[in-house]
Amino acid sequence: MTSANRRGLLIILSSPSGAGKSTLAKRLRAWDDSIVFSVSATTRTPRPGEVNGVDYHFVSQEEFKAIVRDGGMLEHAHVFGNFYGSPKAVVQDAIESGQDVLFDVDWQGAQQIRNSALGPHTLSIFLLPPSIIELRRRLESRGQDSAETIARRMQKSWDEISHWDGYDFVLVNDDLDATEERLKTIVSATRLRRLQQPELTDHVRNLQSEFDEIS
Template identity: 75%
Template sequence: MNATPLSMPRRGLLIILSSPSGAGKTTLTRRLRDWDPSITFSVSATTRPPRPGEVDGRDYQFLSEAEFKSRVTNSEMLEHAHVFGNFYGSPKGPVEASIEAGRDVLFDVDWQGAQQIKNSSLGQHVLSVFFLPPSITELHRRLVSRGQDDEATIAKRMQKSWDEISHWDAYDYVLINDDLDATEQRLISIVTAERLRRTQQPGLTSHVRTLQSEFEDTR
């Protein structure tokens, strides 16, 4: 199923999808982009060195620490964090350009990054969705079924998952992912509706003024 184009030009959304590990965020993100391939990922900036095969501007924007801090000081980052000795962040400029061009942008950030973006100058265009598992038992089963981690690692992931779940109420929408297909349809419905928010339709004011002028002409 393809996304239906809107009748009026619109601004893009900053779409933040979050979930604990095993709750389906990766799959649902892929399905959302299959539904509308024009939805793109925000390319993060980092001060860590490139890994083999990584391309500057495609995988990350690789910056020096001085350049990164300068951008933060100049409010050129929507969010940023210091992780394991390196800085990571979301550059504001490319996202702002996408929004004005009517293109939605996906962000892969935790709840703290989500809050920074919502509190930024582009916060009115944010759509944040958190996916909950149907139960802790099911979440544990999904992590075990991957066959990627030992029990100690799974236990750490479970603890981190609960830390993430505890911030569920910081999001605009919360979906319980008990059925992948149904959750996908709910997510698509949310994105479709949010694209019609008044703040996302820059042409509305002009249209209403035109209606007012037409009304005056009929009097």
């Protein structure tokens, strides 16, 4: 089935920091490069090298709040003094054209998307680490954060993990390659969900007409 014959999916991938979400998101897109990342809107200042419309949609606080008031955000949050959110219109256009959109959001963002008008087309997946010890080891092996920062990340990670049961699928990422295969299987199967195939109704009507003709 081609993408032109189905509706796209809103693929939500969430996990605590260090559970492999970024790596698996890249692998998912390498497997099917028609999957696009949702480009978030933000009120923060662009960092060197960031491109408007590619890395983020950079907007003022007034613009952001106006979009929220008009119902134009699938999800939004206020983080460390700045607003972040996922514009609805571009996602709506994508799924109607049969394109899957990948979201890297936390449990709160995932909940907002699932409760939105596009919620029925959502596929939400949560990644768990094999153990807390392994999760901490992965964070420490990056060599980028102080002990204090790692401790904060670990606390935030547990907050994320506590919401694992709000997702459609939960995968324990104890083996990256195996988790990747399970992730691809889930996406492939969900693309075949009845709701994602708008042409099925016409096909069944045609079958009914054929049946009536030979009866």
